[in-house]
Amino acid sequence: MELALIIGKNCKNISIEDASSAVFGYMVFNDVSARDIQFKDKQFTRGKSFDSFAPCGPWITTADEIQDAQNLKLTTKINGELRQNASTSKMFIKIPEIVSKISKVMTLEKGDIIATGTPAGVIVNNPNAVFLKDGDKVEMEIEGLGILNNTIKFVKSD
Numbered sequence: 001m002e003l004a005l006i007i008g009k010n011c012k013n014i015s016i017e018d019a020s021s022a023v024f025g026y027m028v029f030n031d032v033s034a035r036d037i038q039f040k041d042k043q044f045t046r047g048k049s050f051d052s053f054a055p056c057g058p059w060i061t062t063a064d065e066i067q068d069a070q071n072l073k074l075t076t077k078i079n080g081e082l083r084q085n086a087s088t089s090k091m092f093i094k095i096p097e098i099v100s101k102i103s104k105v106m107t108l109e110k111g112d113i114i115a116t117g118t119p120a121g122v123i124v125n126n127p128n129a130v131f132l133k134d135g136d137k138v139e140m141e142i143e144g145l146g147i148l149n150n151t152i153k154f155v156k157s158d
Contacts, residue, residue, distance in 0.1 A: 001076045001119070001140040003069070003088055004029035004056050005095065007112040011103050019099035022108065025062040026069055028140050028148040029115045030055045056113065058146045066144055069095055073143040074119055079136055086119030088142075093117070 008024025031054065063069070069088060076084035093101070098116055102108060132138070136152040 001074060001084055001142075002029040002031050002115045002117055003072070003074070003091075003095075003142060003145075005099065005114040005116060006060055007099075007108045007114070008063075008110060010107060010109050011099075012107045014100055014103045014108075016096045016100045019096035019103070020063075022099055022103075023063050023069075023095070024110075025060040026066060026142070026145055027056045027060055027113070028058070028142050028145050029113070030138065030140055030148060030150055031115055031118055054115075055148065055150055057148055061145045072145070073141075075141050077139040078132065080139075084119055088116075090119065091116065 004027040005023050006025045006027065007022055009022055011022045014022055066072070070091070072088045074084065074086050074088065075082060088095075093116075095116065098114060099108070102114060108114075132152045134152055134154040138150045138152065139147060140150075141147045
C-alpha cells in the first residue's frame with residue numbers, strides 16, 4: 001500500500017519549495033509484487049509489472065481537499081486482519097522532495113502517478129508471515145482518500 005501522487009502540471013527541475021504546486025491530488029495505490037518472480041530475477045521490474053498489478057483509487061482526491069497529506073493514517077487489512085498501520089508523517093522522503101527529485105531526472109507530465117513507497121508491515125520483511133493466497137481480500141485505506149478493495153487472483157506465469 002502506498003500513497004499515490006497525481007501530477008497536475010508539466011514540470012521539470014521543480015524546487016522542493018514549489019513541488020507541492022505540481023500535485024493535483026492523491027489516491028490509494030496497491031503496489032502488487034510477485035515476490036517469487038522478483039526473487040528469481042533479483043530485481044523489481046518484472047515482479048511488479050504484470051497485467052492487473054498497481055490498482056489504484058478508488059478515486060482521485062484533489063490536493064485542496066486534504067489538509068495535510070504528510071499526516072494521513074494508512075492501514076492495510078488482509079481478510080480483515082490488520083497488517084499495516086502507519087502514517088504518511090513517517091515517510092523517509094517527504095512529498096515535496098519526492099516530486100522535486102523525480103523532476104530532476106524526467107519531465108513530470110499532467111496525469112502522471114507517483115507511488116511514494118510502502119510503510120512498515122510489508123510481508124517480505126517478516127519471515128513468519130504468510131504470503132497472499134488466491135482469493136485473499138486486501139483492503140487498503142488512507143485517511144481522507146477512501147478504501148481500495150482488491151481480491152487476489154493468481155494466474156500462471158513463466
